[in-house]
Amino acid sequence: MKQRSFLKWAGGKYSLLDALNSYIPAGYRLIEPFVGGGSVFLNSSKHCAFLLADINADLINLYQMLAVIPERVITLSRRMFVSMNSAEDYNKVRAEFNAQLLDGAERAAAFLYLNRHCFNGLIRYNLENQFNVGWGKYSAPYFPAEEIRGFTRMAHNCVFMVSGFRRTIALAGKGDVVFCDPPYEPLPGTAGFTSYAAGGFTWEDQIGLAENCLAAHKRGASVVITNSTAPRLIELYEQLGFEINFLSVRRSVSSKGSTRDMAKDLVAILKGKL
Incomplete structure (x- = not known):
């Protein structure tokens, strides 16, 4: 499969x-x-x-964080998927993400959340390097737990670089x-x-x-x-x-x-x- x-x-x-x-x-x-x-x-x-x-440094950070501390990233992101699915929630996460104040694991979890909750899964930044895709209005975005596990099983054979x-x-x-x-x-x-x-x-x-x-x-x-x-x-x-x-x-x-x-x-x- x-x-x-x-x-x-x-x-x-x-x-x-x-x-x-x-x-x-x-x-x-x-x-x-x-x-x-x-x-x-x-x-x-x-x-x-x-x-x-x-x-894309955010993509590589997500891969690196899942390679070394997968449980923390999974816990943080699952929490957001479960309790934060409104335009207000989305805009709050996006603002914190763009403020560059999150640690590596938090930023990885936020990037995964934004990818799954934004319009059409688009990855787009403005000239100030701020993520600027709007909320996708999905009723229940899928949390890809099994897909993440599949990635982590391979990650020890991988080198990730920006x-x-x-x-x-x-x-x-x-x-x-x-x-x-x-x-x-x-x-x-x-x-x-x-x-x-x-x-x-x-x-x-x-x-x-x-x-x-x-x-x-x-x-x-x-x-x-x-x-x-x-x-x-x-x-x-x-x-x-x-x-x-x-x-x-x-x-x-x-x-x-x-x-x-x-x-x-x-x-x-x-x-x-x-």
């Missing part, structure tokens, strides 16, 4: 795990520069160790497998969603990601990147020698979540040296 992330996460790969598994090779260590909700590493049976990075993709990929070498799920390049004629840092995830970042992955491959790492099928992205990967594959995915094609159609994702691969 597949392990679900305990977080809501836009663009998560849970629904694509079976297909992705055929592209992600075995290796001693799996490196994820954009770990997000963690569905890929949580379901890996091909790797013994994990280097998991993201530029890091941009360049620094993370620079650590990859022979025998490593690098899996990248960056913000997708918008398709022509669409705005897309490229939130990553204050400046977004630019075309220059897409080029930098591909080039850094190529350098890791030359050091002996295998590389798998998921992205959109934007033509200039396909051209970039082909120029750098990536093997190009496509996955069928189901996406909403209107404002109504019930209206969905099949689309394609790109899977670009560089096979490591044996």
